Amino acid sequence: MTPLLFAVACAPKVDETALVATGTPGASDAAVLATVSEDYSVGALATVDLETWAVADTLTDISGDPAVVVSGGYVFQLDRFGYDTVRVYTPGAFSEPIAEFALEDLANPHDVVVCDGLAFLSAYGGAELAVHDPRTGHREGGVDLSAFDDGDGSPEPSRLVLAPNGKVYAGLHQFDQGKGWVATGGTIVEVDCATRAVTNSWAAPTPDVYDNPGAPSNVLVHSASTGFYLLDTDSGALSDLLLADATIGASVDGVAAWGDGAVVTTFDDAYGYAVGCVDLTAWTYAEAERSPNYLTGIAANDRGEVWIGARTHWATPGAPNGALVYDGASCEARTDAPITTLLAPFSVAFY
Amino acid sequence: MVCLAAAAPARAQTAPETVIVEADNPDATAPMATSSSVTVIEVDERLPASSDVASVVASAPGTTVQRLGGLGDWAAVSIRGSTLRQVLVALDGVPLNPDGADSVNLSELPLWAFERVEIFRGNAPPELAASPIGGVVNLRTGSGKRGVGAGISYGSLRTARVTAFxxxxxxxxxxPVDGLLLAEAFGTRGDFTYFADNGTEYNLLDDGFAARQNNDKRQLSVxxxxxxxxxxxxxxLMEAVLARDEGLPGHANNPAATASLTTIRSLTSGSFAWGRGNASGELTGWGLLRDERLDDRAGELGVGAQQTFDRTTSxxxxxxxxxxxxxxxPAITLSARRDQYRSTDVASGVAADPSGRVALTPSVSADLRYRTLITVSPVLSALILTHDGALxxxxxxxxxxxxxxxxxxxxxxQLALKANVGRYLRPPDFSELFGDxxxxxxxxxxxxxxxxQWDVGARAISPPEWTIQGSFELGYFQNAVTDLIVYVQNSQRTMVPLNLEDAWIDGVEGALSVQASWFESLTNLTRxxxxxxxxxxxxxxxQLPRIPTWDLFQSTALLAGDGARVGHTFTYSDGNTWDRTNWYHAAPRAYHSVFVRVHPAARWPSAELEVLNLTDRITEVVPRNPLDPSDDALIVQPITDFVGYPLPGRTVMLTVRWQTEPPK
Incomplete structure (x- = not known):
């Protein structure tokens, strides 16, 4: 079996939140979706008008492993595993990016956040947060994370959050790539954008950090092996485990917080997916509904909507693909059927 | 090159359908004597010296060869729009990829060890005990070249091939006893120049030319x-051994510096053929061993550090x-086979449970003749497949x-009218059934x-008394493929194969060959x-990816007796799609290759200079954004068969060959 032809996009994904992640005020006009073909060979940017849900689903071609992030007034389109490029668009103007640049080979960009006018990029294959000027794409340095390297050359930085205190919080997964991607711990680091230095860190197993619009200074943390935590960015305190995945009864795959709650996507041991709701004050969980789809990107907008990408699932290959919309406060579905795009969504953000 | 073209007037004798290959080799397939759509290509002096199995197969109608690079790099064939795994590649009838277990790398096969290459585009002969959807490429040792000989080639990218037989x-x-021994050593640095846009179509500032790194190959075939x-x-009794060590260059945008693959393949076979009166038969047994050691400890191929050892036996x-x-x-054929696959993680020493299967293929066939006018050849065959192991x-x-x-x-x-209809299959393989x-x-x-699949066609040959010999072939085929196995990704790290898709393929194949004492021409056109x-x-x-609508092959040669030969090859495809959405189109591509060979006397060595990709085409121009009709901007991209694996430019090879007997 010649292996090189079977290299698949298998790195963990990133689900981006929207303007809430950057603190930018104002109502969003549209969802921008990175959609991907069923065989993950090609992708396209799509937009959905948030008033009419009118779809424009083939705006421009992108890679087969993309993500979209809105931050700092830009739409970032990341081409991840094996592509390692970034396009920067003016929201709504997708005919041509204002900048496009390549990262290091096998960088595998996961997330980006604009801080002090510069884009801080997490690259899963690197040992830094790369810093680029989003207007030109020029590299402006980086944040050294090699102190958190678990021995394989990368601490696997993934999701980023810009907190109200002006600092960037990054979840470092710390897998050992040399031993079959086994988890070796996990760390959350706090980065000062001006000095580009790590100013604090907390141990947390395989952490993902999420915006928490209901309490922006409390970064929502989910650990793949344990459950939910809160990181108080003012005091620097990481809470004890607040809600265990064992209580949820499934693995949490994506999180989008809104108000006092969060909509989450989960999957069980048989890769059956579901949408559920976490009460961020009582720290309880309620499953909203099972899904016949493979659920991918999830994000909340400032209208209180949570959008979820729904793709073909092996058990129900005939289930319609598209974007599912839930009410962030009530956790009720606003769509009877997915908002259909030619290629199924993989990542979603709002502008 | 097509066997009819080989029928020189003086040798064609009186039975036109009994072409010269049949006269010399009674077990050879004669296209005029079978209903199958088959092309037989003799491996002889009509081929340029740098020819490999891939280029020979590509010269047949209905074939599309897809490559990951240049000489020595991975190459596989699709026939009549099939997937690569739907084509069975056999060595003297022994399957190298039984039941489509894998696609065969044609670059691993030493062309000059074989007397001919038979390409069945459907309705393969029952003795192969297989019913592949895409057809069969059967490499036949035949009687082999007689005598003793040697050849050495050297050229661009430090590409060298040394052959002795x-x-x-x-x-x-x-x-009577005969022994054949051929050894071929091949090596190349493979560091050809390619165009790299760094994966940024909109950013022209980082475009440039780069050398393909870690693409060296070393191969020994016996x-x-x-x-x-x-x-x-x-x-x-036959033994065919391959030892191959190669760098894996990876995707051009993420080139690998140290990843490597070492392959050992051994095929041992023994057969006993008998004939008595009007009865005959053959019993063949074989053992096929294939070991692959993948070393990507640096994780350059992108799925983390890997160091694996895979063993496949049949x-x-x-x-x-x-x-x-x-x-x-009438004929009865029975074939039984046991395949086993086992993968071991070298770093941890953990071996996966072996996967095994037993295949039994009985078939009953007959050639039913009405005088010499009509021959009907029904075949009833079955495949019984059982799996063993942990799952x-x-x-x-x-x-x-x-x-x-x-x-x-x-x-x-001088005329053969042909028609075939049949049902073919590719069973799911170990990985598809049981995962990895x-x-x-x-x-x-x-x-x-x-x-x-069904096809109809006609083949005509010139009368033997004509000074100029030739043949013309025209055929039409349809192939309805169902239950294609497609991988569906089910989470970030996992995917599941499903029977999801169907496909429809039809087309027209034409071939014209002309041969005179001073001129040879072969034209193949496929739609x-x-x-x-x-x-x-x-x-x-x-449209199915990588299957062009139009495909043209033209080979022309001028001869000055046996002393000199000048050849030109032109290939053209009208462009195809890279992906199943058909968003990305490869531009039409045309390649010219030329060679000049001089052979002063029969016992003297011949010398040949060959230039592949004469015009040094390595780039093409395509729309920048295929989804936006208002964007009329164009971009330059490397010519590839698979995205990320560029194809090389001009390649020059010099070859000196010698043998004790003059070429046929």
Missing amino acids: ANVPGAVGRV HARARVGPRSQRLS LGATTQARLATPSAS AASAGPLVAFTPRAGALVRPVP RGAIIGNPELTPEHGL TRSINLSPEPQYANN
Whole structure:
């Protein structure tokens, strides 16, 4: 079996939140979706008008492993595993990016956040947060994370959050790539954008950090092996485990917080997916509904909507693909059927 | 090169359908004598010295060869729009990828060890005990070149090939004996120049040319065969060994510096052929061993550090008994085979449970003749497949019938009308059924990919008394493929194979060969219409990827007796799509290659200078954003068969060859 032809996009994904992640005020006009073909060979940017849900689903071609992030007034389109490029668009103007640049080979960009006018990029294959000027794409340095390297050359930085205190919080997964991607711990680091230095860190197993619009200074943390935590960015305190995945009864795959709650996507041991709701004050969980789809990107907008990408699932290959919309406060579905795009969504953000 | 073209006037004799290859080699396939759509290409002096199996196969109508690079790099073939795995590649009838277990890298096969290459575009002969959807490429050792010879080639990218052979017929007492030994060493740095846009179509500032790194290949092939006895009672033993060590360059945008793959393959076979009166038969047994060591400890290929050792074995036997009468030639064939695959993580020393299967293929066939006018050849065959190992319980036995039939009508000796219809299949393989240890989750519910194919055609040859010899062939085919196995990603790290798609392929194939004492020409033109019948709107009714609509091959040679030959090859394809959405189109591409060979005297060495890709085409211009019709900007991209794996530019090779007997 010649292996090189079977290299698949298998790195963990990133689900981006929207303007809430950057603190930018104002109502969003549209969802921008990175959609991907069923065989993950090609992708396209799509937009959905948030008033009419009118779809424009083939705006421009992108890679087969993309993500979209809105931050700092830009739409970032990341081409991840094996592509390692970034396009920067003016929201709504997708005919041509204002900048496009390549990262290091096998960088595998996961997330980006604009801080002090510069884009801080997490690259899963690197040992830094790369810093680029989003207007030109020029590299402006980086944040050294090699102190958190678990021995394989990368601490696997993934999701980023810009907190109200002006600092960037990054979840470092710390897998050992040399031993079959086994988890070796996990760390959350706090980065000062001006000095580009790590100013604090907390141990947390395989952490993902999420915006928490209901309490922006409390970064929502989910650990793949344990459950939910809160990181108080003012005091620097990481809470004890607040809600265990064992209580949820499934693995949490994506999180989008809104108000006092969060909509989450989960999957069980048989890769059956579901949408559920976490009460961020009582720290309880309620499953909203099972899904016949493979659920991918999830994000909340400032209208209180949570959008979820729904793709073909092996058990129900005939289930319609598209974007599912839930009410962030009530956790009720606003769509009877997915908002259909030619290629199924993989990542979603709002502008 | 097509065997009819080989029929020099002085040698064609009186039976036009009995072409020269048949006269020299009674077991050869004669296109005029079979209903099958088959192209037989002799490996002889008509081919340029740098030819490999891939280039030879690509010269046949209906074939599309896809490469990951240049000489020595991975190459595989699609026939009539099939997937690569739907084509069976066999070495003297022994399958190298039984039941489509993998696609065969044609660059691993030493072309000059074989006497001819037979390309069946459907309705393969029953003695192969296989019913592949895409057809069969059967490499035949035949009688081999007689005598002793050697050749050395050297050229661009430090590409070198050294070949030596000895084929000595003799006798022990009154028993004829012959031995054939061929050894071929091949090596290349493979560091050709390619255009790199760094993966940023909109950013032209980082575009440039780069050298393909870590693309070196070293390969040693040894092909040995001994035969004892006359054809009526002959024992043959064969050993074909390959040792190959290669760098894996990876995707051009993420080139790998140290990843490597080492392959050892050994094929051992023994056969006994007998004939008595009008009865004959053959019993063949074989063992195939293939070891692959992948070393990507640096994780350059992108799925983390890997160091694996994979072993695939296949043990099999085929027996056939035939009866030849004037009106009917019935035959019974029975083939049994056991395949096993095991993967070991070298770093941890953990070996996966071996996967195994046993395949039984019985078939009954006959050639039913009405005088010399009509021959009807029905074949009723079946495949019985059982799996063993740790996951055996989850997959029951597979029983599938693959009946087919062919008809050959010879209204006049110079004309053959052909028709074939049949049902073909590719069963799911180990990974598809049981998964691997990582990305693929097995699906024991998978059913085989099926193909229902029919074709009609005509083949005409010139009368033997003509000064200029030639042949013309025209055919039409349809192939309806159902239950194609498609991988569906089910989470970030896992995907599941499903029987999801159907496809429709039809086309027209034409071939014209002309041969005179001073001139040779071969033209193949194929038009293929392929339609993806996927229920997915993104793929529905699209053209199948990498299957061009038009494909042209033109080979022309001027000869000055046996002393000199000047050849030119032109290939053209009208562009195809890279992906199932049909968003990305490769531009039409045309390649010219030339060679000049001088051979002063029969016992002198010949010298040949060859230039591949004469015009040094390595880039093409395509729309920047195929989804936006208002964007009329164009971009430059490297020419590739697979995105990320550029193809090389001009390649110059110089070859000196010598042998004790002059070429045929």
